[in-house]
Amino acid sequence: MRKTRQGGIVGAFDTPEAIIRAAHELRKSGYRRLEGYTPYPLLDLERAIGRGRSRIGFVVFPFAIAAAAVAYLVQWWTNAVNYPLNSGGRPAHAPPAFVPATFEMAVLFSALAACVILALWSGLPALWQPIFEVPGFDRASIDKFFLAISDRDPAFDREATARRLTELGATRIELLGTHPATDAELDERLNGKGGAES
Amino acid sequence: MNPEPSIFTGGGRLIVGGVLAFLAGAIALVVGGAAHGRDAFYAYLSAYTWLVSLLVGGLIFLMIVHAMDAKWPVALRRVVEGVTGVLPLAVIGFIPIAVGVSTIYPWTSPSAIVDHEAQRLVEHKLPYLNTPSFFVRAFLYFGVWLGTSYFLRRWSLRGDWAPETTDKPRFRAFSALGLPPVALAFTFAGFDWLMSLTPTWYSTMFGVYWFAGGFLGAIALLVLATYGLQRGGMLTRVGSSHYYALGRLLLAFTIFWAYIAYFQFFLIWIANKPHEAAFYAPRMKGEFASLSILVAAGRFVVPFFALLPYRIKQQPGTLVPIAIWILVMHWVDMEWLVMPSVRTEGPVVHWLDVAALVCVGGAALAFGTFRLRGRPIVPKNDPSLETAFRYGSV
Numbered sequence: 001m002r003k004t005r006q007g008g009i010v011g012a013f014d015t016p017e018a019i020i021r022a023a024h025e026l027r028k029s030g031y032r033r034l035e036g037y038t039p040y041p042l043l044d045l046e047r048a049i050g051r052g053r054s055r056i057g058f059v060v061f062p063f064a065i066a067a068a069a070v071a072y073l074v075q076w077w078t079n080a081v082n083y084p085l086n087s088g089g090r091p092a093h094a095p096p097a098f099v100p101a102t103f104e105m106a107v108l109f110s111a112l113a114a115c116v117i118l119a120l121w122s123g124l125p126a127l128w129q130p131i132f133e134v135p136g137f138d139r140a141s142i143d144k145f146f147l148a149i150s151d152r153d154p155a156f157d158r159e160a161t162a163r164r165l166t167e168l169g170a171t172r173i174e175l176l177g178t179h180p181a182t183d184a185e186l187d188e189r190l191n192g193k194g195g196a197e198s
Numbered sequence: 199m200n201p202e203p204s205i206f207t208g209g210g211r212l213i214v215g216g217v218l219a220f221l222a223g224a225i226a227l228v229v230g231g232a233a234h235g236r237d238a239f240y241a242y243l244s245a246y247t248w249l250v251s252l253l254v255g256g257l258i259f260l261m262i263v264h265a266m267d268a269k270w271p272v273a274l275r276r277v278v279e280g281v282t283g284v285l286p287l288a289v290i291g292f293i294p295i296a297v298g299v300s301t302i303y304p305w306t307s308p309s310a311i312v313d314h315e316a317q318r319l320v321e322h323k324l325p326y327l328n329t330p331s332f333f334v335r336a337f338l339y340f341g342v343w344l345g346t347s348y349f350l351r352r353w354s355l356r357g358d359w360a361p362e363t364t365d366k367p368r369f370r371a372f373s374a375l376g377l378p379p380v381a382l383a384f385t386f387a388g389f390d391w392l393m394s395l396t397p398t399w400y401s402t403m404f405g406v407y408w409f410a411g412g413f414l415g416a417i418a419l420l421v422l423a424t425y426g427l428q429r430g431g432m433l434t435r436v437g438s439s440h441y442y443a444l445g446r447l448l449l450a451f452t453i454f455w456a457y458i459a460y461f462q463f464f465l466i467w468i469a470n471k472p473h474e475a476a477f478y479a480p481r482m483k484g485e486f487a488s489l490s491i492l493v494a495a496g497r498f499v500v501p502f503f504a505l506l507p508y509r510i511k512q513q514p515g516t517l518v519p520i521a522i523w524i525l526v527m528h529w530v531d532m533e534w535l536v537m538p539s540v541r542t543e544g545p546v547v548h549w550l551d552v553a554a555l556v557c558v559g560g561a562a563l564a565f566g567t568f569r570l571r572g573r574p575i576v577p578k579n580d581p582s583l584e585t586a587f588r589y590g591s592v
Contacts, residue, residue: 096467
């Protein structure tokens with residue numbers, strides 16, 4: 001369990017339109033560290049919180065090139081240098097024959113690299129995040145739309161931001177990561193016994 | 199619903215320029231042809247097959263779009279119809295091929311073939327490869343292409359004046375049923391006009407090879423025409439998403455071309471049978487080896503890496519130069535298909551080849567622009583038009 005002291009404020013919205021509008025307004029007033037949690041992908045929200053296209057392609061590309069180069073080198077070394085065989089009178093270094101394996105290795109290693117990098121960028125080894133403590137957060141995968149603002153945001157101010165979220169139509173405001181919850185507290189909150197509705 | 203100026207009236211300069219290019223190219227071909235008769239025919243064949251593959255590639259794109267009832271291409275449909283509208287010109291353009299058939303194709307006189315084995319093989323193919331059936335088949339191909347493009351264009355234009363008629367199911371059924379004959383005609387045209395230049399050689403992939411290049415060229419042409427129209431103040435609502443869609447197709451078919459071109463070569467190279475290798479042998483030595491490398495690099499390596507980044511596909515400023523490159527490389531590819539077979543001694547590119555390209559390209563440009571004039575530049579009553587304009591991709 002990673003003890004990240006990430007704090008901030010999260011607001012719950014009832015409709016996609018409301019959260020998209022709120023995200024737009026917050027971006028306009030200078031908020032930069034926004035994060036959305038929605039039951040299904042909202043392209044407009046991604047744009048509104050300032051998420052551009054994924055840069056994964058640029059990271060995968062060197063892997064593809066490196067894998068292709070290594071694959072070609074291995075074939076060249078085994079076939080033309082280390083153990084040349086005469087096969088049908090063709091030259092030992094026969095580029096056309098090396099192309100399929102070179103291509104396959106490039107594809108294989110781009111796919112593997114993409115898989116691993118995507119997992120890392122999604123923060124996968126961390127199985128817990130402060131936002132999971134927000135009571136009722138499970139509804140982010142059912143019918144609620146959550147917009148989180150990090151306290152490291154340049155425009156963050158606990159009171160003002162909370163007020164702003166309410167004005168923008170958030171039906172509920174919660175503080176994020178004010179204290180690292182113990183397992184017992186978490187359990188209690190998730191089971192709704194002491195669940196403080198702010 | 200659609201407030202932008204929609205009737206296409208411009209293009210006067212394009213028509214004049216096209217006609218001038220056609221005249222200049224034609225004069226050069228005739229004058230040069232008097233001195234080097236064979237070279238003029240070869241040059242013309244390479245330019246002509248370049249044009250026809252672009253036109254039929256455009257027709258196949260149009261039919262696929264109709265058959266799938268795709269939404270975003272509706273915004274560009276008139277431009278595609280502008281490309282297929284040049285097809286009647288291709289019929290007239292076939293006349294020089296018909297005149298020069300005995301000059302161009304070695305199978306017209308098998309007795310002149312020196313190699314005894316090759317001669318026997320060509321004689322064996324005579325039931326298919328003979329001048330009368332060559333003309334009958336060409337007539338059939340043009341019948342299929344012209345008929346299909348005629349009806350698709352006619353129904354599309356009818357929608358502009360009669361908004362209440364809905365031709366959508368008709369478009370779909372006609373295109374879906376028409377695609378196989380159009381594609382078969384295209385494949386066999388490739389066999390007849392290009393593959394038979396080496397009459398002992400055969401490759402079942404050849405039609406696909408010609409199609410892949412032509413379809414890719416047609417998309418590139420579409421990028422170019424769309425950009426040109428936008429520069430002229432039309433199609434203002436076509437945006438980066440539409441270019442991105444076209445750019446993705448360019449990338450996809452660049453890869454497709456590389457795949458089939460490589461495997462056609464690879465299987466023949468690995469089997470190494472004399473009659474199959476007869477096509478590649480002259481292309482792998484001497485001056486033509488550098489042309490082969492240019493084709494591989496120019497058709498795959500350069501456009502593939504150029505088209506990989508997202509921004510490049512999205513902005514016409516970067517996509518248009520790549521589209522021009524692809525169109526030129528498609529012509530180089532046609533040179534590669536024709537010249538090593540017929541002009542075995544070189545030169546790789548004759549000045550007449552360029553003259554033929556200017557002649558054919560100019561005529562097609564003038565004719566295509568002329569046919570677009572006076573019509574709405576978008577199918578203005580198509581119910582999908584608004585969706586097409588609003589098309590947005592990630």
